[in-house]
Amino acid sequence: MATPLSPLAVPLPELPPLAGVRLGAAEAGIRYKGRTDVVMAELAPGTTVAGVFTKSKCPGAPVVWCKAALKGGKARMVVVNAGNANVFTGKAGRDACTASAAAAAKLAGCPAKQVFLSSTGVIGEPLPYTKLIIALPGLHKKLSASNWEAAARGIMTTDTFPKAATRVAKIGGVDVRITGIAKGSGMIAPDMATMLCFIFTDAKIPAPVLQKMLSKGVEPTFNCTTVDSDTSTSDTVLLFATGQTKHPAVSAAGGRIVSDFAAKLTEVLHDLALQVIRDGEGAQKLVRIDVSGAVSGKSAKKIGMSIANSPLVKTAIAGEDANWGRIVMAVGKAGEPADRDKLAVAVGGVQMARQGGVVPGYDETPVVAHMKGQEIHIAVDIGLGKGKSTVWTCDLTHGYIDINGSYRS
Amino acid sequence: MATPLSPLAVPLPELPPLAGVRLGAAEAGIRYKGRTDVVMAELAPGTTVAGVFTKSKCPGAPVVWCKAALKGGKARMVVVNAGNANVFTGKAGRDACTASAAAAAKLAGCPAKQVFLSSTGVIGEPLPYTKLIIALPGLHKKLSASNWEAAARGIMTTDTFPKAATRVAKIGGVDVRITGIAKGSGMIAPDMATMLCFIFTDAKIPAPVLQKMLSKGVEPTFNCTTVDSDTSTSDTVLLFATGQTKHPAVSAAGGRIVSDFAAKLTEVLHDLALQVIRDGEGAQKLVRIDVSGAVSGKSAKKIGMSIANSPLVKTAIAGEDANWGRIVMAVGKAGEPADRDKLAVAVGGVQMARQGGVVPGYDETPVVAHMKGQEIHIAVDIGLGKGKSTVWTCDLTHGYIDINGSYRS
Numbered sequence: 001m002a003t004p005l006s007p008l009a010v011p012l013p014e015l016p017p018l019a020g021v022r023l024g025a026a027e028a029g030i031r032y033k034g035r036t037d038v039v040m041a042e043l044a045p046g047t048t049v050a051g052v053f054t055k056s057k058c059p060g061a062p063v064v065w066c067k068a069a070l071k072g073g074k075a076r077m078v079v080v081n082a083g084n085a086n087v088f089t090g091k092a093g094r095d096a097c098t099a100s101a102a103a104a105a106k107l108a109g110c111p112a113k114q115v116f117l118s119s120t121g122v123i124g125e126p127l128p129y130t131k132l133i134i135a136l137p138g139l140h141k142k143l144s145a146s147n148w149e150a151a152a153r154g155i156m157t158t159d160t161f162p163k164a165a166t167r168v169a170k171i172g173g174v175d176v177r178i179t180g181i182a183k184g185s186g187m188i189a190p191d192m193a194t195m196l197c198f199i200f201t202d203a204k205i206p207a208p209v210l211q212k213m214l215s216k217g218v219e220p221t222f223n224c225t226t227v228d229s230d231t232s233t234s235d236t237v238l239l240f241a242t243g244q245t246k247h248p249a250v251s252a253a254g255g256r257i258v259s260d261f262a263a264k265l266t267e268v269l270h271d272l273a274l275q276v277i278r279d280g281e282g283a284q285k286l287v288r289i290d291v292s293g294a295v296s297g298k299s300a301k302k303i304g305m306s307i308a309n310s311p312l313v314k315t316a317i318a319g320e321d322a323n324w325g326r327i328v329m330a331v332g333k334a335g336e337p338a339d340r341d342k343l344a345v346a347v348g349g350v351q352m353a354r355q356g357g358v359v360p361g362y363d364e365t366p367v368v369a370h371m372k373g374q375e376i377h378i379a380v381d382i383g384l385g386k387g388k389s390t391v392w393t394c395d396l397t398h399g400y401i402d403i404n405g406s407y408r409s
Numbered sequence: 410m411a412t413p414l415s416p417l418a419v420p421l422p423e424l425p426p427l428a429g430v431r432l433g434a435a436e437a438g439i440r441y442k443g444r445t446d447v448v449m450a451e452l453a454p455g456t457t458v459a460g461v462f463t464k465s466k467c468p469g470a471p472v473v474w475c476k477a478a479l480k481g482g483k484a485r486m487v488v489v490n491a492g493n494a495n496v497f498t499g500k501a502g503r504d505a506c507t508a509s510a511a512a513a514a515k516l517a518g519c520p521a522k523q524v525f526l527s528s529t530g531v532i533g534e535p536l537p538y539t540k541l542i543i544a545l546p547g548l549h550k551k552l553s554a555s556n557w558e559a560a561a562r563g564i565m566t567t568d569t570f571p572k573a574a575t576r577v578a579k580i581g582g583v584d585v586r587i588t589g590i591a592k593g594s595g596m597i598a599p600d601m602a603t604m605l606c607f608i609f610t611d612a613k614i615p616a617p618v619l620q621k622m623l624s625k626g627v628e629p630t631f632n633c634t635t636v637d638s639d640t641s642t643s644d645t646v647l648l649f650a651t652g653q654t655k656h657p658a659v660s661a662a663g664g665r666i667v668s669d670f671a672a673k674l675t676e677v678l679h680d681l682a683l684q685v686i687r688d689g690e691g692a693q694k695l696v697r698i699d700v701s702g703a704v705s706g707k708s709a710k711k712i713g714m715s716i717a718n719s720p721l722v723k724t725a726i727a728g729e730d731a732n733w734g735r736i737v738m739a740v741g742k743a744g745e746p747a748d749r750d751k752l753a754v755a756v757g758g759v760q761m762a763r764q765g766g767v768v769p770g771y772d773e774t775p776v777v778a779h780m781k782g783q784e785i786h787i788a789v790d791i792g793l794g795k796g797k798s799t800v801w802t803c804d805l806t807h808g809y810i811d812i813n814g815s816y817r818s
Contacts, residue, residue, distance in 0.1 A: 058741030058749040088737045088749060090766030123734025124767055187721060187738065228720045229638075230735075231742035311637045311720070311805075312596060312813055319814030325532025326639075328497045329596065332467030333640035340467040340497060357499030358533055396720075398810050404721055405728030405806075 003403060008278035008286050008374060008394070009161040012152065016166070017145035018177050019202040020044030020242025024143045025154030028135035030128055031083025031121060038132055039154040040139050041078040041198070042108055044242045049075035049116065050210035052218050054235035061086045061093030062117040063234060065101065069113045073207030075240050076110035078198060079117050079136070080155050082183070086119040086127040087233045096129035103133040107140045118196050118236050120183060121157050152181040155196055158403060159185045159279050165271035169203075169264035172248030172257050176203040178264055182272040186281040186404060188227035197222070197237040197272055203261060204243030205250045212253035213262050214239045221269035224301065224391045227280035228400070229309040239265075277392050282399025285317055287392065290379045294387035299336040303382065304391035306334035314396035320371040322347045322364065331380060342383030349377065412812060417687035417695050417783060417803070418570040421561065425575070426554035427586050428611040429453035429651025433552045434563030437544035439537055440492025440530060447541055448563040449548050450487040450607065451517055453651045458484035458525065459620035461627050463644035470495045470502030471526040472645060474510065478522045482616030484649050485519035487607060488526050488545070489564050491592070495528040495536040496642045505538035512542040516549040527605050527645050529592060530566050561590040564605055567812060568594045568688050574680035578612075578673035581657030581666050585612040587673055591681040595690040595813060597636035598718070606631070606646040606681055612670060613652030614659045621662035622671050623648045630678035633710065633800045636689035637809070638718040648674075686801050691808025694726055696801065699788045702753075703796035708745040712791065713800035715743035723805035729780040731756045731773070740789060751792030758786065 020043060025036035051070045053063050069075075079100060086093050101115040108115070119127060152162035166179040184195035205213075218237060250258055278286055289307050294300035307313055310330040316323035324345045331338050341356035348370025351359050370376070376395075429452060434445035460479045462472050478484075488509060495502050510524040517524070528536060561571035575588040593604035614622075627646060659667055687695055698716050703709035716722055719739040725732035733754045740747050750765035757779025760768050779785070785804075 054741075055744075056738070056741030057743070057745070057747040058737050058752065085734075088734060088752075088762065088766060090750065090764065092766065123737060124762065126766075230719050230721045230738060233738050233741050310639050311809070312639045315810055315813035318810065321814070325494075325497060328467050328532060329465070329639060329642050332463075332465030332642050333598070334466070335464075336466070338466040341499065343467065343497075353497065353533065355499065357497060357501065357535075396810065397814075398807055400720070401724055401727065401805065401807050401810060404724035405730070 003158060003160055006160045006279045006283055008283055010275060010278060012149055012162055012164055013166055015148035015164055015179055018179050018200050019244035020047060021200045022143040022145050023151045024139055024147045025150040026135045026139040028081065028131045030081055030131055036150065036154040037082045038135050038139065039080045039151045040136065040143060041151065042143055043076050043240055044244055045076065047075050047240050047242045048073055048205060048207040048210055050207060050214040050239045052215055052237050054232055056231055056233045058088060058233050060119060060234045061089060061097050062119045063236060065097040065117050066236060069116055072113050074114050075116055076108045076114040077104045078238065079104050079115065080196065081119050081132055082155050082157050083121040084119060084125055084127045085121045085123050085234050087123040089124065089126050092126045096127040100129050100132055103136050107136060116238055120155065120196050120234055123233060148179065148181065155181065155183040157183065157185065158281060159183050161279055163272055163275040165268045167264040167267050169261040171203055171250060171261050174245060174247035176201055176245050176247060176261065178268050180268045180272050182276055184276040185279045186227060187230045187232040188225065188276060188280065195232050195235060199239045199268060201241050202245040203241050203247065204245065205241040209250060209253045210239055210241055213265055217266045217269045221266060221273045224389065225273045225277050226305060226308050226393050227277060274392060277394050280394035281403045282397040283394030284397055285374055285376050285395045287317060287376045287378065287394060289391050291382065292388045293382040293384055295337045295385040296387040297389055300387040300389035301391065302336050303331055303334045303380065304389050306330045307378065308391050308393035311396055317376055318395040318397045322352065322367045322371050324352045327378060327380065337384055338382055339384060344381040344383065346379040347377070412567060412569055415569045415688045415692055417692055419684060419687060421558055421571055421573055422575055424557035424573055424588055427588050427609050428653035429456060430609045431552040431554050432560045433548055433556045434559040435544045435548040437490065437540045439490055439540055445559065445563040446491045447544050447548065448489045448560045449545065449552060450560065451552055452485050452649055453653055454485065456484050456649050456651045457482055457614060457616040457619055459616060459623040459648045461624055461646045463641055465640055465642045467497060467642050469528060469643045470498060470506050471528045472643060474506040474526050475645060478525055481522050483523050484525055485523040486513045486517045487647065488513050488524065489605065490528050490541055491564050491566050492530040493528060493534055493536045494530045494532050494643050496532040498533065498535050501535045505536040509538050509541055512545050516545060525647055529564065529605055529643055532642060557588065557590065564590065564592040566592065566594070567690060568592050570688055572681055572684040574677045576673040576676050578670040580612055580659060580670050583654060583656035585610055585654050585656060585670065587677050589677045589681050591685055593685040594688045595637060596639045596641040597634065597685060597689065598638045598640045604641050604643060608648045608677060610650050611654040612650050612656065613654065614650040618659060618662045619648055619650055622674055626675045626678045630675060630682045633798065634682045634686050635714060635717050635802050636686060683801060686803050689803035690812045691806040692803030693806055694783055694785050694804045696726060696785045696787065696803060698800050700791065701797045702791040702793055704746045704794040705796040706798055709796040709798035710800065711745050712740055712743045712789065713798050715739045716787065716789065717800050717802035720805055726785055727804040727806045731761065731776045731780050733761045736787060736789065746793055747791055748793060753790040753792065755788040756786070
């Protein structure tokens with residue numbers, strides 16, 4: 001079944017070379033036919049790395065591999081395959097990682113622990129890693145600084161468009177670039193990161209500093225998005241700093257010297273996270289939910305996620321129905337402090353309900369028009385405190401059922 | 410849009426009169442046309458009552474009314490309307506309850522606090538309670554001991570079949586009857602009870618004892634079911650004991666004298682809870698999930714609910730795909746102790762996965778046949794402890810999207 005392009009798709013931005021990164025994609029024939037399914041990125045010596053991963057108690061073998069490799073703080077190679085997630089594959093899964101990393105390390109001339117692996121696709125089937133290993137030498141020969149689009153396409157599974165974002169940041173007056181690619185469409189409720197996301201910069205930043213900035217950056221971005229509440233076994237965000245650009249030294253995650261870099265990194269994470277939601281399985285509408293007035297930021301996020309994950313809210317949005325009763329239901333079930341008689345709900349900027357009831361004289365006309373659009377805005381004021389959060393989701397449509405009632409078969 | 414009869418529907422059982430209960434239904438025209446939408450049950454003087462309600466922070470006005478009325482422990486009248494939930498209706502909602510209870514109390518010749526009210530339907534629209542009050546005197550005149558089916562039908566909203574269950578229990582060698590009716594189809598993830606359920610017995614049981622037995626009975630029944638993870642604002646289970654049958658005195662919730670009654674009460678609750686799931690919006694399959702080997706019973710239930718609420722698991726079941734990878738994902742995201750390498754998964758009694766991978770030589774044929782049936786059985790052994798739980802759900806189909814993308818409009 002070919003899934004049509006998401007109506008919320010955005011074009012791939014122009015992706016200039018980034019000093020210290022050479023990449024490419026090849027056909028290993030792991031699951032898909034007639035398309036690339038393995039991606040490699042070779043990184044300059046001295047590249048530092050940071051990573052965040054799924055909090056799933058059943059993580060995939062590559063997640064376990066990356067967590068161990070991350071302790072060294074150095075990276076020379078990234079290898080990603082699509083079509084098979086190498087999850088719940090027992091010893092065979094660990095063997096696949098060890099063998100793939102060894103093969104890639106030989107090509108880069110580095111220790112295996114400087115190779116980062118990711119896999120995405122079907123869960124529970126052994127990864128045919130000999131196919132992967134056979135494809136690596138040819139792929140390595142073709143690596144180039146201009147292959148960003150090929151890399152973004154090579155990691156897709158049920159994605160309907162390739163996802164990338166790039167920004168230029170200043171560190172001590174010097175321009176550095178940040179470029180990321182991501183994939184993800186279903187099984188998206190990142191608890192730490194989304195399915196797979198790889199970000200590269202030519203800045204020179206020590207690994208512990210990089211880790212702090214990444215961990216902080218994913219919180220308001222990937223960790224505030226959901227397609228279907230199903231947290232993946234493979235969620236991975238890796239950030240690599242090749243150190244190829246000369247700029248004043250960075251030694252800590254805070255302070256003025258890195259403030260622009262941190263801001264641009266968050267922009268890249270936010271841009272990629274929203275591209276994933278725009279490609280949510282079956283999505284027809286992108287939904288922004290602002291929660292304010294909660295007792296804390298954490299409480300606001302939990303209420304926002306309760307709304308964003310409610311099948312009744314999501315189907316109402318698909319049906320272009322501004323059904324604020326279902327929004328109230330989702331606030332009520334979140335388990336967080338809320339008081340019906342202090343609650344206010346607005347859709348498309350129009351106040352619909354406040355103080356426990358519908359706004360007197362409420363006119364649905366502008367809201368009906370807003371609901372027909374592609375970008376929906378819901379604002380809920382809990383009226384109890386100063387806690388705020390913004391979360392993002394998509395609607396729940398027949399397309400989701402089509403895709404997931406027949407994905408594996 | 411008429412929703413076709415659920416393929417999982419069960420016929421209404423024969424419902425004999427129950428001493429001390431007279432009931433009936435009428436057309437008040439609150440929302441629906443050409444069907445009954447208000448139900449009344451008059452109870453003999455001396456009837457005791459127990460209740461459990463939604464834990465939503467935005468409960469409906471009738472829930473607030475019933476919680477207050479419950480403190481008296483006595484009931485003479487139940488009035489239920491369908492089509493409007495009287496939720497998030499502010500002062501108008503409270504006024505509707507006060508006026509309706511006063512009108513019903515006058516008919517029964519009892520204090521208003523002995524009238525129990527429930528409403529189900531659209532959220533956020535004021536209940537046109539004058540229509541309700543106008544209908545009550547005519548309805549009161551028609552009450553009869555044999556109107557159970559009319560009552561079960563009068564409380565339906567998106568339900569496709571009426572739901573009732575009855576059992577005979579022995580208290581000290583004397584037969585007493587327990588009969589319950591329920592409604593519910595969507596917004597079903599009871600945190601205390603489901604949408605609406607009314608149970609009656611002719612036994613004589615003090616209110617505090619009745620409350621203990623009801624609270625215990627809903628735990629493994631209603632509270633272990635989910636259609637769509639969306640806990641309602643109106644969940645209510647009320648249990649009335651008319652005391653019309655002479656039997657040895659009951660003074661405590663435990664002990665041999667009430668053991669059969671408690672068991673039969675749990676059977677009625679279980680039967681009704683499963684009827685609600687069988688009528689889950691768009692449901693084509695009834696799904697039983699047994700979790701064992703968790704660190705505690707609570708942990709097992711949380712893992713079971715994580716599986717039962719996973720859109721990816723539910724759509725796979727709709728697609729008749731025994732996608733155990735998604736089951737593993739749902740175990741992993743539950744946030745409860747689990748160890749991938751100790752996990753075992755069986756579907757239809759066939760072990761598919763254990764110790765972190767697929768069972769060697771696993772033959773999918775019998776599982777494929779099982780998945781084509783109407784009743785699906787998933788068993789997950791966490792392998793860590795002795796905690797067990799069984800939860801029930803249905804699949805997620807195009808029918809759910811159809812119903813909920815256009816329910817209100």
